[in-house]
Every structure is written in C-alpha cells, then in structure tokens.
Amino acid sequence: MQHRLLALALLPLLGACAAAVPQPSSVPGPAAPPAGSPSEPPATRPAPPPQAGAFRAPRVMNAPGLEGIIGANAESLERTFGAARLDVREGDARKLQFTGEACVLDVYLYPLRPNAEPTATYVDARRSSDSLDVDRAACVAALRRR
Template sequence: MRRIIIIAALLLAACTPDNVPPPATTTPAPVTPSTHVLTDVLGFTSGELIRRFGSPALQVREGTGLKMQWRGVACVLDAYLYPSTGNAERVTHVDTRLRSGAEASQAACIAALEAR
C-alpha cells in the first residue's frame, strides 16, 4: 500500500509542469479625480456660475455660505460658496447627483448643464 501512495505521488508530481509561471496579480490603476470640476467650477463666484449655467433653481444662505442649485434633465448640481480673500464668495465644494438621488459624475453633470 505504501508503494502505491509513493508511486501516485510521483506520478502527480510528474504531471505538474515546472515552467508554469505563478498567476499574475493585477493591481488596479489608481483612480484620478476629474480635473474638469476642479479647474472649471471651484473658485467661481456666483456671477460666474450664473453666466455659465443660467439662473439657479434654488439659492439658500447658510450661515456665512451660499448654496446654489441647478437642476437639469440628467442631474442636479449643488455649489457651495464661502467668503475667501477679498471677501468675495467663491465655490469651495460641488455635489452632483442624478434626479433619483444616486451619485453622478461631476464632469458629466457639468457638461449636461452647460449644454442646456
């Protein structure tokens, strides 16, 4: 019985190729944030936003800040403006979402609102 086990082990070892490379491990590429939003909306004043997207559907004063909202067929954009150097209110944060409330690409939402 011992011989059979040894022979089986040797046969199994012989069936395994020696030159098989180990399985490749893939590292996902790092996700880079969209620069469309960073260069095109952050830092804008309320006047610049209005010139770009038209009149906001909602404008709410929140403490020292201002929230402006645009609604399109594809998405909703919220821009948050706070006082900066020179006391001018500028966009410091942007949120975008689908009309259903699900997350939306900021770059795609901005492009859709610009196209209106």
C-alpha cells in the first residue's frame, strides 16, 4: 500500500519533466523577401568541370623497392620484365601488366607534363593463384629474376 501512495505522489513530479509540445502559432511570420532583393544571399553555382583538354599531373608512388620502376617508360619496363601480357591505353594513360608464377604486376603510366611520354607512376601487385594483394617490391623482384 505504501508503494502505491509513493507512486501516486511522484506522478506530478514526472509530469513536470515531460517536454511541452509546441503548438503552431496563429501569428504569421515575416514575409519572404521578393526575389532579387538585397537581403537574399547570392546564388551559388557548382564549379565547372575541368575542360576536356585540361592537364592534371598524376600523383607518383614513392615506395622502397620500386626504384627503377617508378619513373620508367614502357620500353624500359619491357626490357626489365619482358613483353607485357596486357597493354591497355586510355587517352594519354597506359597500363602494362606483367605476369609470372608468383604474381601479377600492374604498372600504370601517366605523363608528368602535358604532351610528355607516359612514365610509371603507380604499381599494384597480386598473387597469380588467388589474386590477393602481395608486396609490390617482392613481386618486382620475383618478376626480374625470370
């Protein structure tokens, strides 16, 4: 019985903690300014996309064990690894793929300046058996030995 009385005594306190729900005001807010008025913020437009012929310099990978690969042109890479299994060109970019028993090496070549010859700027490596990523430098070393 005492618990019920205590619960009833606490009900007004709980009601005071409840959040009040705001009611819509019958007083209208300020009218929106007419279009083109000085208080209206200026319209913003997204930046235009780069022009079709605009050059964008690539980021160049810098990792130990890739010396002599990063910065090399396609001819130099084929002297190092033999004929590429794949040679894919898209615009001024190029991807060469070299394969061996241990791994597959993808070398991405981009020009560093407008109208320059593409050179290796990025390398990716994976195992030949299951395509899981492998150490790039180890793959380069394995492909050089063949």
